[in-house]
Amino acid sequence: EVQLVESGGVLVQPGRSMKLSCAASGFTFSSFPMAWVRQAPTKGLEWVATISTSGGSTYYRDSVKGRFTISRDNAKSTLYLQMDSLRSEDTATYYCTIYNNYRWFAYWGQGTLVTVSS
Amino acid sequence: DVQMTQSPSNLAASPGESVSINCKASKSISKYLAWYQQKPGKANKLLIYSGSTLQSGTPSRFSGSGSGTDFTLTIRNLEPEDFGLYYCQQHNEYPPTFGGGTKLELK
Numbered sequence: 001e002v003q004l005v006e007s008g009g010v011l012v013q014p015g016r017s018m019k020l021s022c023a024a025s026g027f028t029f030s031s032f033p034m035a036w037v038r039q040a041p042t043k044g045l046e047w048v049a050t051i052s053t054s055g056g057s058t059y060y061r062d063s064v065k066g067r068f069t070i071s072r073d074n075a076k077s078t079l080y081l082q083m084d085s086l087r088s089e090d091t092a093t094y095y096c097t098i099y100n101n102y103r104w105f106a107y108w109g110q111g112t113l114v115t116v117s118s
Numbered sequence: 119d120v121q122m123t124q125s126p127s128n129l130a131a132s133p134g135e136s137v138s139i140n141c142k143a144s145k146s147i148s149k150y151l152a153w154y155q156q157k158p159g160k161a162n163k164l165l166i167y168s169g170s171t172l173q174s175g176t177p178s179r180f181s182g183s184g185s186g187t188d189f190t191l192t193i194r195n196l197e198p199e200d201f202g203l204y205y206c207q208q209h210n211e212y213p214p215t216f217g218g219g220t221k222l223e224l225k
Contacts, residue, residue: 004161044205044216044217044218044219045154045162045205045207045216045219046216047213047214047215047216059212059213061213095162100167100209102150102167102168102209103150103209103210103211103212103214104152104164104167104207104209104214105152105154105162105164105207105214106164106173107161107164108161108162108163108164109161110159110160110161
């Protein structure tokens with residue numbers, strides 16, 4: 001059974017940094033591109049970033065480019081999202097997903113809440 | 119970016135009924151639309167991709183149709199577990215974008 005378990009979400013002040021993790025199991029992690037999708041409170045879903053199987057290619061939405069870094073450790077079956085210079089508009093539940101090369105999100109974790117507030 | 123617009127925002131129905139949820143793209147996305155179900159306390163679930171292809175495990179009462187800019191998710195013979203939020207997402211081009219969601223509630 002595919003399992004994606006996110007962690008690391010906390011309350012943080014604007015301008016600070018935070019790193020999210022996603023522990024994957026139940027599938028061959030190194031064979032699948034991965035992605036982060038977020039959802040602000042009472043809002044819809046928003047793609048954040050994608051990473052290729054090797055980690056050699058990464059893609060970001062414009063609003064997080066230069067501030068967020070997606071990475072992966074295939075030996076540990078873990079996906080990461082380093083978030084720097086956080087803003088209040090980054091407040092959201094962040095979901096780890098298995099990303100299909102045809103650009104849909106095949107499996108999702110249950111999410112971790114990031115709150116950016118002073 | 120391709121803008122995705124869902125309608126209605128809210129929908130009330132009873133078990134056994136059929137409902138349809140619409141999704142409109144701001145430009146043609148060919149057949150490349152996915153549908154997801156979101157329920158509290160559960161992981162989001164991919165239901166349909168490429169407009170009409172059911173993801174493994176999706177019950178056959180779910181169906182997707184459409185192409186170009188207009189798409190529909192139809193759920194026939196609603197079951198109690200079908201109530202929740204539904205989102206469409208275009209997967210034709212980068213960046214992938216989602217609709218605003220449709221809340222399917224028990225009447």
